[in-house]
Amino acid sequence: MNPDEIQLISRCQKGDQEALKEIFDQYHQKVYRVAYGVVREREEALDIVQEVFIKLYRSIRNFKGKSKFYTYLYRMAMNTAIDHSRKMKKSPFLSLDGMEGFQPAEREERDPDHTFLRREQQERIRGALEKLPIDQKKALIFREVEGLSYQEMAESMGCSIGTVMSRLHYARKRIRELLGSYEE
Amino acid sequence: MKGSCSALSELLEKYFDQEVTDEERSLVDTHLVDCHACRDLLKSMEKMRDLVKAPVEEAVGEENFQWVWQKIERGIREEERPAFWETLQRWLQIPPLSKRRVWIPAAAMVMILFITLPLFFKKNPSYQSASVVEYVESATNNVMVYESENSKVTVIWLFEEPEMETPSS
Numbered sequence: 211m212n213p214d215e216i217q218l219i220s221r222c223q224k225g226d227q228e229a230l231k232e233i234f235d236q237y238h239q240k241v242y243r244v245a246y247g248v249v250r251e252r253e254e255a256l257d258i259v260q261e262v263f264i265k266l267y268r269s270i271r272n273f274k275g276k277s278k279f280y281t282y283l284y285r286m287a288m289n290t291a292i293d294h295s296r297k298m299k300k301s302p303f304l305s306l307d308g309m310e311g312f313q314p315a316e317r318e319e320r321d322p323d324h325t326f327l328r329r330e331q332q333e334r335i336r337g338a339l340e341k342l343p344i345d346q347k348k349a350l351i352f353r354e355v356e357g358l359s360y361q362e363m364a365e366s367m368g369c370s371i372g373t374v375m376s377r378l379h380y381a382r383k384r385i386r387e388l389l390g391s392y393e394e
Numbered sequence: 395m396k397g398s399c400s401a402l403s404e405l406l407e408k409y410f411d412q413e414v415t416d417e418e419r420s421l422v423d424t425h426l427v428d429c430h431a432c433r434d435l436l437k438s439m440e441k442m443r444d445l446v447k448a449p450v451e452e453a454v455g456e457e458n459f460q461w462v463w464q465k466i467e468r469g470i471r472e473e474e475r476p477a478f479w480e481t482l483q484r485w486l487q488i489p490p491l492s493k494r495r496v497w498i499p500a501a502a503m504v505m506i507l508f509i510t511l512p513l514f515f516k517k518n519p520s521y522q523s524a525s526v527v528e529y530v531e532s533a534t535n536n537v538m539v540y541e542s543e544n545s546k547v548t549v550i551w552l553f554e555e556p557e558m559e560t561p562s563s
Contacts, residue, residue, distance in 0.1 A: 227470065231463065238459050246450050255453070259462055264469045332449055353411065354446045360413050379407055386442055 211279055219279060223271050230267050237280065238263070240356065241287040247355035248291035248339065248347070249298060250332035258294050262287050281365040284356070288348055288366070299340065338388035346381035353378055398425060399432055406432055410439050 211219075221229035238259055245258035265286060273282055339347055348367055352358045358366065363374045402425055408414045409422040426433055530537045536553040 227467070230466075230470075234463055234466065238462070239454055242454055242457065242459070243450050246453050247446070250449070252453060252457075256457075256462055259459070260465050260469060263466045264473065267470055268473070328449060328452075331445075335446060335449070350446065354443045355450050360411070375404070375407070378411075379404070382407070382439060382442065385446070386438060389442060389445060 211275065215279060216275070219270065219273065219275075222267070223273070227267075230263065233266070234263055237283055240280070241283065243355055244284060244287040244351060245291045245294075247351040248288070248295050250336040250339075251298070254294055254298060255291075258287070258291050262290050265290065277365050278362075281362060284352070284358070284362075284366040285368075288351065292344060292347070295336075295340070334389070338385055341388060342381055342384055346377045346384065349374060349377035350381040350385065399429060402432065406435065407439075410436060 218229050218232055222233060241259050241262050242255055245262075246252070246255040249255055249258065262283075266283065269286075273279070339350070342350065345367070349363060352363045352366060360371045360374050363378075364371045367374065367377075402422060405414065405418055405422055409419060414422065426436070528537075528539045530539075538551040538553070539548065541548050
Protein backbone atom coordinates (compact mmCIF):
# COMPACT_ATOMS: atom_id res chain seq x y z
CA MET A 211 0.00 0.00 0.00
CA ASN A 212 1.27 3.47 -0.77
CA PRO A 213 1.77 5.95 2.09
CA ASP A 214 -1.21 8.11 1.01
CA GLU A 215 -3.51 5.14 1.19
CA ILE A 216 -2.12 4.11 4.58
CA GLN A 217 -2.79 7.61 5.90
CA LEU A 218 -6.26 7.66 4.39
CA ILE A 219 -7.14 4.34 6.02
CA SER A 220 -5.69 5.50 9.32
CA ARG A 221 -7.87 8.63 9.26
CA CYS A 222 -10.92 6.55 8.44
CA GLN A 223 -10.12 4.18 11.32
CA LYS A 224 -10.24 7.19 13.65
CA GLY A 225 -13.74 8.00 12.44
CA ASP A 226 -12.92 10.66 9.87
CA GLN A 227 -15.89 10.69 7.48
CA GLU A 228 -14.01 12.89 5.03
CA ALA A 229 -11.52 10.05 4.68
CA LEU A 230 -14.38 7.64 4.02
CA LYS A 231 -15.64 10.02 1.33
CA GLU A 232 -12.23 9.92 -0.34
CA ILE A 233 -12.26 6.12 -0.22
CA PHE A 234 -15.78 6.16 -1.63
CA ASP A 235 -14.68 8.44 -4.50
CA GLN A 236 -11.83 6.08 -5.34
CA TYR A 237 -13.62 2.76 -5.07
CA HIS A 238 -17.36 3.18 -5.50
CA GLN A 239 -17.32 2.20 -9.17
CA LYS A 240 -15.37 -0.97 -8.45
CA VAL A 241 -17.81 -1.91 -5.71
CA TYR A 242 -20.75 -1.14 -8.00
CA ARG A 243 -19.29 -3.30 -10.77
CA VAL A 244 -18.92 -6.26 -8.43
CA ALA A 245 -22.42 -5.69 -7.02
CA TYR A 246 -24.09 -5.27 -10.40
CA GLY A 247 -22.07 -8.19 -11.75
CA VAL A 248 -23.74 -10.44 -9.18
CA VAL A 249 -27.29 -9.10 -8.82
CA ARG A 250 -27.83 -7.57 -12.29
CA GLU A 251 -30.32 -5.08 -10.85
CA ARG A 252 -29.49 -1.40 -10.65
CA GLU A 253 -31.44 -0.64 -7.46
CA GLU A 254 -30.06 -3.69 -5.64
CA ALA A 255 -26.53 -2.87 -6.77
CA LEU A 256 -26.85 0.67 -5.42
CA ASP A 257 -28.19 -0.67 -2.11
CA ILE A 258 -25.18 -2.95 -1.95
CA VAL A 259 -22.78 -0.06 -2.55
CA GLN A 260 -24.44 1.87 0.27
CA GLU A 261 -24.30 -1.11 2.60
CA VAL A 262 -20.67 -1.91 1.79
CA PHE A 263 -19.41 1.57 2.62
CA ILE A 264 -21.39 1.72 5.84
CA LYS A 265 -20.00 -1.71 6.79
CA LEU A 266 -16.54 -0.51 5.85
CA TYR A 267 -16.84 2.51 8.14
CA ARG A 268 -17.92 0.19 10.97
CA SER A 269 -15.29 -2.48 10.43
CA ILE A 270 -12.24 -0.66 9.09
CA ARG A 271 -10.70 -0.63 12.58
CA ASN A 272 -10.24 -4.39 12.12
CA PHE A 273 -8.19 -3.92 8.96
CA LYS A 274 -4.59 -4.62 9.95
CA GLY A 275 -2.96 -4.08 6.55
CA LYS A 276 -1.96 -7.73 6.11
CA SER A 277 -3.65 -7.76 2.70
CA LYS A 278 -4.06 -4.98 0.18
CA PHE A 279 -6.91 -2.65 1.00
CA TYR A 280 -8.72 -3.12 -2.29
CA THR A 281 -8.77 -6.93 -1.91
CA TYR A 282 -10.27 -6.41 1.56
CA LEU A 283 -12.89 -4.14 0.01
CA TYR A 284 -13.55 -6.51 -2.88
CA ARG A 285 -14.12 -9.37 -0.46
CA MET A 286 -16.61 -7.28 1.50
CA ALA A 287 -18.37 -6.15 -1.68
CA MET A 288 -18.62 -9.66 -3.07
CA ASN A 289 -19.93 -11.19 0.17
CA THR A 290 -22.52 -8.45 0.55
CA ALA A 291 -23.62 -8.89 -3.06
CA ILE A 292 -23.90 -12.67 -2.65
CA ASP A 293 -26.06 -12.16 0.48
CA HIS A 294 -28.33 -9.81 -1.41
CA SER A 295 -28.52 -12.25 -4.30
CA ARG A 296 -29.70 -14.98 -1.89
CA LYS A 297 -32.39 -12.68 -0.50
CA MET A 298 -33.49 -11.77 -4.01
CA LYS A 299 -33.84 -15.45 -4.78
CA LYS A 300 -36.22 -15.84 -1.82
CA SER A 301 -38.31 -12.75 -2.66
CA PRO A 302 -38.06 -12.17 -6.37
CA PHE A 303 -40.38 -9.17 -6.47
CA LEU A 304 -38.73 -5.84 -5.92
CA SER A 305 -40.11 -3.92 -2.99
CA LEU A 306 -40.60 -0.21 -3.33
CA ASP A 307 -39.96 0.33 0.39
CA GLY A 308 -36.89 2.38 1.17
CA MET A 309 -36.67 3.73 -2.37
CA GLU A 310 -36.59 7.31 -1.11
CA GLY A 311 -34.18 9.41 -3.07
CA PHE A 312 -34.14 6.84 -5.86
CA GLN A 313 -33.26 8.46 -9.15
CA PRO A 314 -33.75 6.46 -12.35
CA ALA A 315 -30.80 6.33 -14.72
CA GLU A 316 -31.11 8.77 -17.61
CA ARG A 317 -31.14 6.10 -20.29
CA GLU A 318 -34.01 4.26 -18.64
CA GLU A 319 -36.15 7.35 -18.99
CA ARG A 320 -35.14 8.02 -22.60
CA ASP A 321 -35.22 4.50 -24.04
CA PRO A 322 -37.67 2.10 -22.39
CA ASP A 323 -37.23 -0.56 -25.10
CA HIS A 324 -33.53 -0.75 -24.47
CA THR A 325 -34.23 -0.95 -20.77
CA PHE A 326 -36.64 -3.82 -21.27
CA LEU A 327 -34.21 -5.77 -23.47
CA ARG A 328 -31.36 -5.20 -21.10
CA ARG A 329 -33.43 -6.34 -18.15
CA GLU A 330 -34.36 -9.50 -19.97
CA GLN A 331 -30.73 -10.16 -20.84
CA GLN A 332 -29.68 -9.48 -17.28
CA GLU A 333 -32.33 -11.87 -15.99
CA ARG A 334 -30.90 -14.68 -18.11
CA ILE A 335 -27.35 -13.95 -17.03
CA ARG A 336 -28.40 -13.71 -13.40
CA GLY A 337 -30.30 -16.97 -13.74
CA ALA A 338 -27.19 -18.64 -15.17
CA LEU A 339 -24.92 -17.14 -12.47
CA GLU A 340 -27.26 -18.37 -9.76
CA LYS A 341 -26.77 -21.92 -10.95
CA LEU A 342 -23.04 -21.67 -10.28
CA PRO A 343 -21.58 -22.65 -6.91
CA ILE A 344 -20.71 -19.51 -4.95
CA ASP A 345 -16.95 -19.86 -5.30
CA GLN A 346 -17.19 -20.28 -9.07
CA LYS A 347 -19.53 -17.29 -9.25
CA LYS A 348 -17.04 -15.17 -7.32
CA ALA A 349 -14.18 -16.26 -9.58
CA LEU A 350 -16.14 -15.44 -12.71
CA ILE A 351 -17.22 -11.97 -11.53
CA PHE A 352 -13.77 -11.04 -10.27
CA ARG A 353 -12.17 -12.09 -13.53
CA GLU A 354 -14.70 -11.25 -16.23
CA VAL A 355 -16.27 -8.13 -14.72
CA GLU A 356 -13.50 -6.65 -12.64
CA GLY A 357 -10.47 -7.99 -14.51
CA LEU A 358 -8.51 -8.96 -11.40
CA SER A 359 -5.32 -10.92 -11.91
CA TYR A 360 -5.10 -14.48 -10.61
CA GLN A 361 -2.96 -13.21 -7.71
CA GLU A 362 -5.49 -10.52 -6.78
CA MET A 363 -8.32 -13.04 -7.04
CA ALA A 364 -6.45 -15.44 -4.77
CA GLU A 365 -6.08 -12.68 -2.13
CA SER A 366 -9.70 -11.58 -2.43
CA MET A 367 -11.01 -15.12 -2.23
CA GLY A 368 -8.54 -16.39 0.34
CA CYS A 369 -7.27 -19.33 -1.73
CA SER A 370 -4.34 -20.39 -3.92
CA ILE A 371 -3.82 -19.40 -7.54
CA GLY A 372 -4.32 -23.03 -8.56
CA THR A 373 -7.74 -23.04 -6.88
CA VAL A 374 -8.62 -19.75 -8.60
CA MET A 375 -7.79 -21.25 -12.00
CA SER A 376 -9.80 -24.39 -11.32
CA ARG A 377 -12.88 -22.44 -10.18
CA LEU A 378 -12.61 -20.13 -13.16
CA HIS A 379 -12.29 -23.02 -15.57
CA TYR A 380 -15.44 -24.81 -14.30
CA ALA A 381 -17.38 -21.54 -14.04
CA ARG A 382 -16.67 -20.67 -17.65
CA LYS A 383 -17.52 -24.16 -18.82
CA ARG A 384 -20.85 -24.12 -16.99
CA ILE A 385 -21.77 -20.60 -18.07
CA ARG A 386 -21.05 -21.47 -21.71
CA GLU A 387 -23.41 -24.42 -21.39
CA LEU A 388 -26.13 -22.33 -19.73
CA LEU A 389 -25.86 -19.27 -21.98
CA GLY A 390 -25.08 -21.27 -25.09
CA SER A 391 -28.74 -21.36 -26.17
CA TYR A 392 -29.00 -17.62 -25.55
CA GLU A 393 -26.13 -16.90 -27.93
CA GLU A 394 -27.84 -18.89 -30.66
CA MET B 395 -10.30 -31.43 -30.05
CA LYS B 396 -6.84 -32.72 -31.00
CA GLY B 397 -4.58 -34.44 -28.51
CA SER B 398 -2.41 -31.38 -28.28
CA CYS B 399 -5.53 -29.27 -27.62
CA SER B 400 -6.32 -31.11 -24.40
CA ALA B 401 -2.73 -30.61 -23.34
CA LEU B 402 -3.04 -26.91 -24.04
CA SER B 403 -6.57 -26.35 -22.70
CA GLU B 404 -5.40 -25.03 -19.34
CA LEU B 405 -2.81 -22.90 -21.07
CA LEU B 406 -5.46 -21.56 -23.39
CA GLU B 407 -7.41 -20.07 -20.50
CA LYS B 408 -4.25 -18.55 -19.05
CA TYR B 409 -3.54 -17.17 -22.50
CA PHE B 410 -7.04 -15.72 -22.66
CA ASP B 411 -6.52 -14.13 -19.23
CA GLN B 412 -3.05 -12.83 -20.22
CA GLU B 413 -1.44 -14.73 -17.36
CA VAL B 414 1.07 -16.66 -19.49
CA THR B 415 4.82 -16.30 -19.66
CA ASP B 416 6.41 -15.28 -22.94
CA GLU B 417 7.35 -18.87 -23.62
CA GLU B 418 3.81 -20.10 -22.99
CA ARG B 419 2.37 -17.37 -25.20
CA SER B 420 4.62 -18.38 -28.01
CA LEU B 421 3.52 -22.02 -27.62
CA VAL B 422 -0.17 -21.12 -27.79
CA ASP B 423 0.29 -18.73 -30.69
CA THR B 424 1.93 -21.49 -32.69
CA HIS B 425 -0.86 -23.93 -31.84
CA LEU B 426 -3.63 -21.50 -32.74
CA VAL B 427 -2.32 -21.07 -36.28
CA ASP B 428 -3.41 -24.64 -37.11
CA CYS B 429 -6.18 -25.34 -34.60
CA HIS B 430 -9.64 -24.15 -35.57
CA ALA B 431 -11.25 -25.70 -32.48
CA CYS B 432 -9.07 -23.76 -30.08
CA ARG B 433 -9.63 -20.54 -32.02
CA ASP B 434 -13.40 -21.14 -31.75
CA LEU B 435 -13.05 -21.82 -28.06
CA LEU B 436 -11.21 -18.53 -27.58
CA LYS B 437 -13.95 -16.69 -29.49
CA SER B 438 -16.57 -18.37 -27.38
CA MET B 439 -14.79 -17.27 -24.19
CA GLU B 440 -14.56 -13.74 -25.55
CA LYS B 441 -18.28 -13.70 -26.37
CA MET B 442 -19.18 -15.02 -22.94
CA ARG B 443 -17.01 -12.40 -21.25
CA ASP B 444 -18.70 -9.70 -23.28
CA LEU B 445 -22.15 -10.98 -22.30
CA VAL B 446 -21.21 -10.90 -18.63
CA LYS B 447 -19.19 -7.66 -18.61
CA ALA B 448 -20.72 -5.23 -21.15
CA PRO B 449 -24.02 -4.61 -19.34
CA VAL B 450 -22.09 -3.89 -16.15
CA GLU B 451 -19.94 -1.28 -17.85
CA GLU B 452 -23.04 0.27 -19.39
CA ALA B 453 -24.73 0.45 -16.00
CA VAL B 454 -21.67 2.06 -14.39
CA GLY B 455 -21.50 4.66 -17.17
CA GLU B 456 -25.12 5.70 -16.64
CA GLU B 457 -24.98 6.00 -12.89
CA ASN B 458 -24.68 9.12 -10.77
CA PHE B 459 -23.33 8.16 -7.36
CA GLN B 460 -23.54 11.45 -5.48
CA TRP B 461 -26.93 10.71 -3.98
CA VAL B 462 -25.58 7.30 -2.92
CA TRP B 463 -22.96 9.08 -0.82
CA GLN B 464 -25.71 11.16 0.84
CA LYS B 465 -27.55 7.93 1.76
CA ILE B 466 -24.31 6.50 3.19
CA GLU B 467 -23.81 9.61 5.35
CA ARG B 468 -27.38 9.34 6.58
CA GLY B 469 -26.95 5.63 7.30
CA ILE B 470 -23.81 6.28 9.35
CA ARG B 471 -25.55 9.06 11.33
CA GLU B 472 -28.47 6.76 12.13
CA GLU B 473 -26.13 4.00 13.26
CA GLU B 474 -24.11 6.37 15.43
CA ARG B 475 -27.17 7.62 17.32
CA PRO B 476 -26.95 5.59 20.52
CA ALA B 477 -29.92 3.82 22.05
CA PHE B 478 -31.43 5.33 25.20
CA TRP B 479 -29.94 2.65 27.42
CA GLU B 480 -26.46 3.18 25.98
CA THR B 481 -26.71 6.91 26.65
CA LEU B 482 -27.79 6.27 30.23
CA GLN B 483 -25.06 3.71 30.70
CA ARG B 484 -22.45 6.10 29.45
CA TRP B 485 -23.76 8.85 31.68
CA LEU B 486 -23.70 6.66 34.75
CA GLN B 487 -20.55 4.89 33.55
CA ILE B 488 -22.04 1.59 34.51
CA PRO B 489 -20.55 -1.44 32.82
CA PRO B 490 -22.93 -3.58 30.76
CA LEU B 491 -25.36 -5.57 32.88
CA SER B 492 -24.28 -8.75 31.22
CA LYS B 493 -21.12 -8.74 33.38
CA ARG B 494 -21.50 -10.91 36.46
CA ARG B 495 -19.55 -8.50 38.65
CA VAL B 496 -22.37 -6.06 38.08
CA TRP B 497 -25.58 -8.01 38.16
CA ILE B 498 -24.74 -10.35 41.06
CA PRO B 499 -24.07 -7.55 43.57
CA ALA B 500 -26.98 -5.58 42.11
CA ALA B 501 -29.34 -8.53 42.61
CA ALA B 502 -28.01 -9.04 46.16
CA MET B 503 -28.60 -5.38 46.98
CA VAL B 504 -32.13 -5.50 45.68
CA MET B 505 -32.87 -8.56 47.82
CA ILE B 506 -31.38 -6.97 50.92
CA LEU B 507 -33.44 -3.83 50.37
CA PHE B 508 -36.53 -5.91 49.78
CA ILE B 509 -36.04 -7.70 53.10
CA THR B 510 -34.90 -4.79 55.26
CA LEU B 511 -36.93 -1.83 54.05
CA PRO B 512 -40.21 -3.05 55.51
CA LEU B 513 -38.45 -3.30 58.88
CA PHE B 514 -37.66 0.41 58.82
CA PHE B 515 -41.12 1.41 57.90
CA LYS B 516 -42.94 -1.17 59.96
CA LYS B 517 -45.55 0.39 62.09
CA ASN B 518 -45.74 -0.64 65.73
CA PRO B 519 -49.02 -2.25 66.47
CA SER B 520 -50.84 0.69 67.70
CA TYR B 521 -52.78 0.49 70.74
CA GLN B 522 -55.97 2.19 70.22
CA SER B 523 -55.25 5.57 71.59
CA ALA B 524 -57.89 6.56 73.91
CA SER B 525 -58.67 9.70 75.63
CA VAL B 526 -60.29 9.92 78.92
CA VAL B 527 -63.53 11.70 78.74
CA GLU B 528 -64.49 11.67 82.36
CA TYR B 529 -63.52 10.17 85.68
CA VAL B 530 -66.09 10.06 88.37
CA GLU B 531 -65.45 9.17 91.97
CA SER B 532 -68.29 7.99 94.10
CA ALA B 533 -68.79 6.28 97.41
CA THR B 534 -69.53 2.95 95.94
CA ASN B 535 -67.74 2.86 92.61
CA ASN B 536 -65.31 4.98 90.78
CA VAL B 537 -66.11 5.28 87.11
CA MET B 538 -63.88 6.21 84.26
CA VAL B 539 -65.26 6.87 80.84
CA TYR B 540 -62.99 6.98 77.90
CA GLU B 541 -63.38 6.84 74.20
CA SER B 542 -61.15 5.18 71.65
CA GLU B 543 -60.15 7.55 68.85
CA ASN B 544 -59.83 4.94 66.14
CA SER B 545 -62.73 2.65 66.73
CA LYS B 546 -65.08 5.25 68.22
CA VAL B 547 -65.91 2.98 71.12
CA THR B 548 -66.93 4.39 74.45
CA VAL B 549 -65.66 2.42 77.39
CA ILE B 550 -67.02 2.84 80.86
CA TRP B 551 -64.54 1.51 83.33
CA LEU B 552 -66.20 0.64 86.60
CA PHE B 553 -63.85 0.34 89.51
CA GLU B 554 -65.55 -2.02 91.96
CA GLU B 555 -62.68 -2.79 94.27
CA PRO B 556 -59.05 -2.18 93.66
CA GLU B 557 -58.31 -5.91 93.06
CA MET B 558 -61.43 -6.58 90.94
CA GLU B 559 -61.26 -4.01 88.19
CA THR B 560 -63.34 -5.12 85.25
CA PRO B 561 -64.28 -3.21 82.21
CA SER B 562 -67.81 -3.02 81.02
CA SER B 563 -68.95 -1.26 77.89
